[in-house]
Amino acid sequence: MKISMFHLMPYRELPADFERRYHSVWVDPPFWELADPEKVGQYYNWTLDELIHAARCGMDGICVNEHHQNAYGFMPSPNVMGSVLARATNGMNTAIVQMGATLPTTNPPIRVAEEYAMLDCISGGRLVAGMPLGSPMDVNLCYGISPIEQRERYYEAHDLILKAWQSREIFAWNGKYFQLPMVNLWPRPIQSPYPPVWVPGSGSLSTWDFSARHDHCYCFLSYYGNNVGKKIMDGFWEFVSKTGLEPNPYRAGFLQLVAVSETDARAEQEYFPHIRYFYDKCLHIAPELLAIPGHQDYRSLVHSVKNINPDQAQLMMQVPNWKYRDFVENQFVIAGSPATVRDQLMAAVKKLRVGNLMVLLHIGSMPHELTLKNIELFAREVMPHFRTVWDDEGWANNWWPRRLRENGARTASPAKHPNA
C-alpha cells in the first residue's frame, strides 16, 4: 500500500482561550488580532521543510490542500506549495499529492489543468491530481459561489479539465458556467492519459457516485478516526459492490491522525497538548457555517437529515472533555510507541479496506522539531510494515503515478539540478 503525509499548515500559536473568545476558526477569525505575517512565513517554511523531510525519510507521498480565511489550515494556493515540493523532491520516489486545488472556485478551471500539468512536468510524472469540491466555508462564503450551484460547477470543471488534458484537437468549451473559445493546453501532463485523480469527500452519496462513474479514487477525509470512518467506508464498499466495480482497496483513501513516540507514556506527554489544540481550536467551526442550505444536493440533504446518528452526535458532544486516553480509545488519533501505532493502524487499514492511506503527522500546535521526530519514527518504525499489506490480493494501484508503482523503484530525475 501507499502512505502519504498530509499537512494542513495551521496557525500554531492561537491564544489559549481562542475557542471561547472567537466565533469560528474559519471565515471570520480576525487576522490582525490573532496572527503575525512574520510567523506565518515561518510556518510556511516549516511546513515545506516537514513535508520534504517526510519525502527524504521515505514516505510514499506528500499532501497539501486548499483552504481560505482560517487558522485551521491556510494554504490558499496548494499549487504554490506543490511547486516547491515537486522541485525539492526531484530524484526521489515521492508522489506529489495535491488534495488539492478546489475546482468550483478556480476560474477558469483550465487554470487547475495547467498548474497540475506544470507540477506533473516539474516532478517528472509524480503528480496525484486531487479534485476537491471544496468546503462550504471556502467555496460559498470566502469565494462567493452559490451553494446550490457548487456541485454542478464542480462537475463541469472536472469534465473540462479531463478533456483539456487529453484532447488532441483544439476545442471550444460552451458550458453552463464556463465558456472558452480555444482550449489548447500548454503544457500537458507527462502521465498518460492523465494523472491519477483522487476525490476527497465526507461521505456524501453524490461523491461516491461521481468517483465510481469516473473510476477515480475516493478519499474519506475525517478527523474522527477509523471507528467513525468504518461506518462510512462500509457504505462505500457496499456501494462499490452494487455498482459492479472491483473491490480494489486502492480505489479508497483515508486520513488518520498519527503520533509516534518511543513509548506510549511519552507519546501522551509529547502529543496530548497538540491533539487538544487541534480539536479545541482548529476544529472550532461555527456549525451554521458548515450546514449552508444548498451545499448538499437534495438527495444528500434528505439522507443526512434522516440518518443523524444519535450515538455519534453524543460522542462529538463529549470531545471537549476528553482525556488523551479517550482520543486514543476512540481512534480519533492513533498514538503511542511504534509497536502500538503499528498494531492499531494495521487493524484500521484492514477494517476500512484502504490502499491509499494519508497520515496527519503534524497536528495543531506541534512544533517543528517534534513534527520531524514524528515523521522519522513513523517512516522508520511503522511504515515499512505496511508496504505489502494488500499484495496477497494481487491488486494494482491504478491510482498512483505509474512510475512510482513498483515498491523500491527509482525514478530518473527529469532534469539534473544542483540540489537533486
Next chain:
Amino acid sequence: MAATSERTVSVWQDKVQARVKIAGSGPALVYLHSGYGLVWDDFLDLLARDFTVYAPEHPGTSAGLPDAVKPLDDVWDLALFYDELFDRLGLQSAAVVGHSFGGMVAAELAASARHRVGKLVLIDSLGLWRDDTPIKNYMVMAQADVEPLLFHDRTHPARKHIFANFEDADSVVRLMWALACTGKFIWPLPDKGLRKRIHRIAAPTLIIWGRHDGLTPAVYAEEFARLIPNSKTELVEAAAHMAPMEQPGAVAKLVRDFIKG
C-alpha cells in the same frame, strides 16, 4: 383558514412544474413569498377575503418537486418564468405583493413585464444594496443571531414557520431546501442589478416595512421609495423583517386599502 385549492401548471418548455395555492374571490392578487418558503398564514387568509389570492411556490420549494429550480439560473430567467406563469394561470394583469426575497422578484417582474403588474406592494424587500448598511446573510446565521432581525416579538408563534424543529426531519429539509432554492438567485449578496432596472417600474407602488426590520433596515424602504417613481411608504409598528407574519392584520389592511383605493 380560507379554503385553498392547489394548481400545478407546466411552464418553461415543460421543464418546471409550478405549484400555486389559490384562495378567495375578487380581483387577482399574486403573492410572492420570502426565502423561507410559502406559508399560508393569517395574512393570506385576510387578503383572501377581498381578493383571489394566487400564491406560487418558488421553483424547487414545492413538496416532491425539488429539481424544479434547476432550469432557472438568474433573476432574468425568474422574471420571464413569472411572466409565463401569468399566462398559464390565465392572468393578464394582477396586483403583485412580494415579501423579502419575493419582493425582489416582484420588483424585477414589475420592471421587465410591466403590463403584468397593475399595482405593486413591496414588503421588507430584498434587491438593493447599500455599503453603509450591509445586509446580513440570514442563510448562514445561528438562530439566536437571526431571530431578532426577523421578529420584533421573540415569542411570536409565527417563529415556528421560520425556525426548523430538529425533531421533525421533514421540516428541516423543507426549510433548508427553500433557503437553498431562493438563495440561488441572491447568493452571495442580494443585489443582482435591480438598481439598474428599477426606474422601469410603472405600477403605483406601496412600500411596507417593519419599523424594527433588522435584516433590511428601514433605510432600504427609503431607498426603494427614492428609486421607484410612483411610490409611497408605510412603516408597521411592532414588526421586524417578517412583518406580514408578525402583524398580519395591520399589513393586510395596508395592502387592501392601497389596492382597492
